[in-house]
Amino acid sequence: MNFLDLIWLIPLFPLCGAALMLLVGKKLDPQPASDVAVAPGVEPIYDEHGHGHSHDHGHHHDHDHEHDHGHTHDHSHDAGHGHHHHSPLKFLVNIICPGMILLSFLLSAGAVWQLSNQANRVHQVIQFTWLAGLPFHMANGQLSTFQADWGFLLDPLSSVMILVVTGIGFLIHVYSTGYMAHDNGYYRFFGYLNLFVFFMLMLVLANNYALLFVGWEGVGLCSYLLIGFYFQKKSAGDAGKKAFIVNRVGDAGFVLGMLLMLSVLGTVRFTDVAAVLHSGQFTAETAGFGVLSAMALLLFIGATGKSAQIPLYVWLPDAMEGPTPVSALIHAATMVTAGVYMVARSAPLFQLTPSTSAIVATIGALTAIFAASIALVQNDIKRVLAYSTVSQLGYMFLALGVGAYWVAIFHLFTHAFFKALLFLGSGSVIHAMSGEQDMRYMGGLKSKIPITHWTMWVGSVAIAGIPGLAGFFSKDEILWQAYSSPLGSTLLWAMGLATAAMTAFYMWRLMNMTFYGKSRATPEVLAHVHESPRSMTVPLTVLAIGTVLAGWLGTPKLWKLPEFFHGFEGWLAPVFASAAGEGVHAAAKEAASEGLEWGLMGLSVLIAIIGISLARYLYFIKPEIPDRIHARMGPIHKLLYNKWYVDELYDFLFVNGLGKGGGRVCSSFDKNVVDGGVNGAGWLTRFSAKVSMWWDTWIVDGFVRFSSFSVKMLSYPVCILETGRVQFYALVVVVGVLAFFGYYVTR
Amino acid sequence: MHPVTTVHYLALSAALLLIGTVGVLTRRNIVVILMSIELILNAVNINLVAFSHAFGPDHVQGQIFAIFVITDAVAEAAVGLGILIALFRNKETVLADEIDLLKW
Numbered sequence: 001m002n003f004l005d006l007i008w009l010i011p012l013f014p015l016c017g018a019a020l021m022l023l024v025g026k027k028l029d030p031q032p033a034s035d036v037a038v039a040p041g042v043e044p045i046y047d048e049h050g051h052g053h054s055h056d057h058g059h060h061h062d063h064d065h066e067h068d069h070g071h072t073h074d075h076s077h078d079a080g081h082g083h084h085h086h087s088p089l090k091f092l093v094n095i096i097c098p099g100m101i102l103l104s105f106l107l108s109a110g111a112v113w114q115l116s117n118q119a120n121r122v123h124q125v126i127q128f129t130w131l132a133g134l135p136f137h138m139a140n141g142q143l144s145t146f147q148a149d150w151g152f153l154l155d156p157l158s159s160v161m162i163l164v165v166t167g168i169g170f171l172i173h174v175y176s177t178g179y180m181a182h183d184n185g186y187y188r189f190f191g192y193l194n195l196f197v198f199f200m201l202m203l204v205l206a207n208n209y210a211l212l213f214v215g216w217e218g219v220g221l222c223s224y225l226l227i228g229f230y231f232q233k234k235s236a237g238d239a240g241k242k243a244f245i246v247n248r249v250g251d252a253g254f255v256l257g258m259l260l261m262l263s264v265l266g267t268v269r270f271t272d273v274a275a276v277l278h279s280g281q282f283t284a285e286t287a288g289f290g291v292l293s294a295m296a297l298l299l300f301i302g303a304t305g306k307s308a309q310i311p312l313y314v315w316l317p318d319a320m321e322g323p324t325p326v327s328a329l330i331h332a333a334t335m336v337t338a339g340v341y342m343v344a345r346s347a348p349l350f351q352l353t354p355s356t357s358a359i360v361a362t363i364g365a366l367t368a369i370f371a372a373s374i375a376l377v378q379n380d381i382k383r384v385l386a387y388s389t390v391s392q393l394g395y396m397f398l399a400l401g402v403g404a405y406w407v408a409i410f411h412l413f414t415h416a417f418f419k420a421l422l423f424l425g426s427g428s429v430i431h432a433m434s435g436e437q438d439m440r441y442m443g444g445l446k447s448k449i450p451i452t453h454w455t456m457w458v459g460s461v462a463i464a465g466i467p468g469l470a471g472f473f474s475k476d477e478i479l480w481q482a483y484s485s486p487l488g489s490t491l492l493w494a495m496g497l498a499t500a501a502m503t504a505f506y507m508w509r510l511m512n513m514t515f516y517g518k519s520r521a522t523p524e525v526l527a528h529v530h531e532s533p534r535s536m537t538v539p540l541t542v543l544a545i546g547t548v549l550a551g552w553l554g555t556p557k558l559w560k561l562p563e564f565f566h567g568f569e570g571w572l573a574p575v576f577a578s579a580a581g582e583g584v585h586a587a588a589k590e591a592a593s594e595g596l597e598w599g600l601m602g603l604s605v606l607i608a609i610i611g612i613s614l615a616r617y618l619y620f621i622k623p624e625i626p627d628r629i630h631a632r633m634g635p636i637h638k639l640l641y642n643k644w645y646v647d648e649l650y651d652f653l654f655v656n657g658l659g660k661g662g663g664r665v666c667s668s669f670d671k672n673v674v675d676g677g678v679n680g681a682g683w684l685t686r687f688s689a690k691v692s693m694w695w696d697t698w699i700v701d702g703f704v705r706f707s708s709f710s711v712k713m714l715s716y717p718v719c720i721l722e723t724g725r726v727q728f729y730a731l732v733v734v735v736g737v738l739a740f741f742g743y744y745v746t747r
Numbered sequence: 748m749h750p751v752t753t754v755h756y757l758a759l760s761a762a763l764l765l766i767g768t769v770g771v772l773t774r775r776n777i778v779v780i781l782m783s784i785e786l787i788l789n790a791v792n793i794n795l796v797a798f799s800h801a802f803g804p805d806h807v808q809g810q811i812f813a814i815f816v817i818t819d820a821v822a823e824a825a826v827g828l829g830i831l832i833a834l835f836r837n838k839e840t841v842l843a844d845e846i847d848l849l850k851w
Contacts, residue, residue: 724850727780727843731772 003110004123007152010104010111010162011201014194017100021093021191028089028187090186097190098173101197105166112159121574124207124271126151131210136262139291144266153207153270157575160409161204161341164416168333169197171539175424176325178535179431189229189323196222200334204341209258209268212342216254216306219335220247226330227322239318246315250305254342257298261349264291274348278578284352296349296356299342300363307339309397310367313390314647320382324427327382332389332423333416340396340412344405344576351403351578357487361401365482365495368394370644372502376509377640380437381426384510388463389419391499395478398496402488404481406572410554411478413568414470417550418462421543422507425456428532428540429514434525439510444519448529451537453515455544460511462547464504465608470551475500476604477554480597493600500604504611512619558597756797763790775842777834781827788820 115121126149133145154162173193180189196219203215220243228240262268265276276282285293303309308316319331330336343350343360350357368391375387392415399408430437432449446453462469465476479500483493519526531537554568555561563570618625630637639645721732763786770783792813799809835841 722850724847725844726846727772734768734772 001110002114003107004114004118004154005125006107007111007123007154007205008125008127010107010152010166011198011205013100013104013107014197014201017097018191018195018198020096021187021194025089025093025187025191090181093187093190094177097194098170098177100194101166101170101173104197104201105163105170108159108162108166111154112163115154115156115159116571121156122271123154124151125154126207138266139263142266146262148208148210148268150211151207151269152205154205155575156571157341157344157409158204160413160572162201164413165197165200165204165334168416168420168543169200169329171542172325172329172333172420172424175328175427175536175539176323178533179325179427180323181533181535183323185229189226192222192225192229193326193329196226196330196335200338203338207270209261209270209273212345213254213258216302216338216342217251219330219338220244220251220306223247223319223330223335226326227319229322229326233321236321239315239321243315243319246312247305250302250312250339253298253300253305254302257295257302260291260295260298264295270345273346277348277352282352284354286354289355290353292349293353293356296346296353297359299346299349300356300360303339303343303397304363305339306342307336307393307397308367308390309339309363309394310370313367313371314650316390317383317386317643320380320386324382324423324430327386328420328423328427331386332419336389336393337396337412337416340393340400340408343397343400344409347405347576348578350400351576354487357401357403359401361398361482361487361492364394364397364399364401365492365499366394367391368398368499369495369502370394372499372506374640374643375506376502377637378506379440381429381439381442381510381514382423382437384439384506385419385422385426388422388503388506391503392419392463395475395496395499398482398492399478402481402485402492404478404485405576406569407474407477407481407554409572410568411474413553414462414474414547414550417543417546418459418470421455421459421540421547422463424536424540424543425452425459428452428536429456431532431536432529433521434528436521436525439513441521441525442514442519443517443521444515445529446515449531451531451540455537455540456515457511458544458547460507462551463507464612465500465604466612467605468548468551470547470549472605472608473551473554473556476601477556479604480556480600483600484593484597497604497607501607501611504608505615508612508615509619512615516620517623556597556601558594558601753797753801756793756800760790760793760797763787763793775844777827777831777841777843780843781824781831784827785820785824788816792816 111123115123128150129147130150131146131148133147135143135145138144173190176189176193180186183189199215199218199222201215203212203219206212206215224240224244227243228237230236231240258268261273265273267273267276282292305312316331316336320327322331350360371387371390371394375384375391378384378387392411396408396411396415399405399411428449429442429445429452432445432452433442436442458469462471465472479493479496482488482496483490521529552565555565557566559565618629642648767783767786767788767790770786771780774780774783795809795813795816797809799806799813802809831841834846838846840846
């Protein structure tokens with residue numbers, strides 16, 4: 001069977017699932033009313049033992065209230081619960097939705113396997129012309145035709161992406177069957193999730209920017225829908241809106257970049273764009289900031305929105321209002337990496353624009369260190385992971401910016417494993433803690449939820465950068481590239497290293513506060529702590545194994561392992577091959593500094609160990625110290641805890657400043673100019689109406705009246721004869737007769 | 748004693764015509780006007796009969812025609828008086844100069 005020609009089917013499976021869920025799900029749901037019956041602010045769900053608890057309730061909730069709530073389950077809820085839990089519909093959903101993703105995964109795996117056996121590892125399936133040709137003049141005056149296909153491109157880059165999306169996606173779907181088991185709107189959740197996978201697959205399989213943009217917007221929509229899944233909660237709705245609006249800012253950049261590309265290069269198909277850029281028609285803009293740099297920068301602005309980079313990262317931490325599997329799938333493993341994928345896909349463009357690449361690297365490094373600094377002091381377990389995600393995405397952009405595209409994709413790949421693992425693990429913790437998300441009320445969970453503990457332990461070791469696990473290989477490669485690449489610098493490397501230290505610290509702060517030490521939870525919550533069901537622990541285990549193994553595909557060349565162990569670079573190499581021989585240059589530098597590379601690698605491992613030890617010391621051995629540090633470093637802690645006040649700054653600048661100030665300007669413009677124009681036109685109309693009325697009254701009417709008057713005047717002599725008296729008429733007749741008589745007689 | 752000739756008849760006819768015409772034009776009462784019209788018709792009848800007699804016994808068309816005119820006069824008087832009664836009911840007058848609806 002030729003899977004390569006069937007790649008168009010890969011996105012179709014999840015679409016079927018989504019259509020089924022969203023179109024007929026509501027009709028089959030046994031209790032649709034309960035969806036809205038829940039009081040705003042709390043989303044009660046029930047575990048196997050029938051104890052109520054609230055999920056994903058948001059860190060700002062009153063703690064005591066939360067625990068009160070844990071005991072306020074009543075019979076009606078219990079009845080609903082029983083009905084809900086065993087409904088055949090739910091069983092059907094459990095089969096269909098993960099099953100569709102599994103089908104996609106199997107098809108993807110088959111297609112990638114066949115692709116790897118081909119000599120030319122690019123396979124394009126163009127089904128039909130989607131946007132048909134409008135002729136237009138390109139920037140150089142040449143006449144071109146706009147055309148976008150409904151086409152799919154499978155090459156090494158997109159094959160990595162589809163395997164990540166469908167593979168991790170499948171695990172998270174399985175996990176969700178356990179995690180969401182007691183939530184209302186079950187079919188709705190899975191419908192959105194399948195729809196998301198469909199759009200994500202469209203995004204990574206599209207063979208042109210226009211179709212990619214369809215997926216790009218589609219995943220944004222699904223992200224919005226899923227962040228606001230608990231729409232009864234105002235904060236969830238607000239977070240969804242925030243994500244949508246912030247992403248629109250980036251999308252504007254994307255669209256402009258795409259249009260500029262169309263105008264300058266005349267095509268949006270990836271293979272054609274690469275061909276034009278490699279044709280020698282355009283040279284690298286090393287000196288200044290030309291049109292290609294502008295194009296790349298606009299595309300990068302799109303990426304900053306979707307992939308949560310400075311300045312558009314603010315939506316991602318708030319996106320944690322969504323259910324935890326959503327955070328894992330969309331806001332950690334797949335959707336937020338769309339920007340990384342898109343920039344990597346535009347590698348032929350970015351290779352020609354060093355100035356934009358420098359911006360990308362700088363933004364990436366800044367985002368990495370900035371988000372990590374915020375993660376140091378957050379208390380909400382999901383928020384730490386959210387900032388960690390922003391930080392890791394910063395790493396990816398750092399790698400993209402220094403021209404190490406394969407490393408960025410490698411980090412995307414490993415990050416998908418360990419961050420999905422960490423998010424799902426945190427979901428399992430929250431599940432066990434009856435909805436508690438604040439780490440200050442956790443602790444000592446290690447023995448109570450052992451599987452969750454050891455899987456998260458693997459994830460945390462991996463992200464901290466301990467050799468042997470996925471995170472180490474990709475992160476260390478990024479640091480080395482940031483240092484050694486012609487586009488890199490010591491400063492970028494230092495920022496990356498500082499981020500690595502902070503990452504190790506905050507992740508182990510999280511682990512220590514959650515799993516070790518004395519429990520700080522209330523006895524009621526503690527009594528209900530239990531390991532999650534199999535549907536949740538099995539995906540965790542699989543992801544943990546993946547986290548251990550994934551990194552071994554990209555070990556440093558330095559280690560001189562067999563070819564297979566650094567096969568990732570070779571697999572992606574054809575996609576990122578530039579027209580100029582840049583690879584030669586990098587290779588030369590690498591050979592010269594082998595000792596240096598060993599040294600830097602050792603340094604980053606050392607710093608990771610220091611971070612881990614410090615976290616253990618501060619949050620396990622001497623847990624009273626952090627409070628003292630907080631007290632002494634008050635302003636800095638406050639600054640970090642409040643996320644550098646960026647949300648407040650944006651509120652001040654954009655929401656209140658530009659938004660309301662701009663509103664005022666617009667309103668005065670409206671009042672004076674627009675309304676002035678309207679009023680002026682109205683006045684003019686009235687004036688001309690008056691003139692025309694005067695003309696009508698005096699000239700037109702005057703003429704009509706004069707003519708009628710003159711007729712009347714002329715009629716008066718005749719009127720005299722009209723007496724109405726019959727005898728007068730008879731007299732006239734007689735006189736007339738006599739006159740005729742007289743005339744004939746006297747003739 | 749002079750014999751009665753055609754001229755005498757014609758003179759009588761002319762006199763009746765004159766009296767009738769003057770009556771129609773000057774009298775205000777519609778009943779009298781109708782009577783005056785009868786006079787005019789009778790003047791015509793005398794004319795017809797006089798000429799019929801003058802042309803000899805072979806020419807009786809004039810006399811036959813006079814019979815028709817008498818019939819016609821009766822019918823006309825009946826219609827005229829009918830209209831007069833309708834008028835009187837509406838206007839409460841039989842004076843012609845007070846019925847001037849056709850004035851401009």
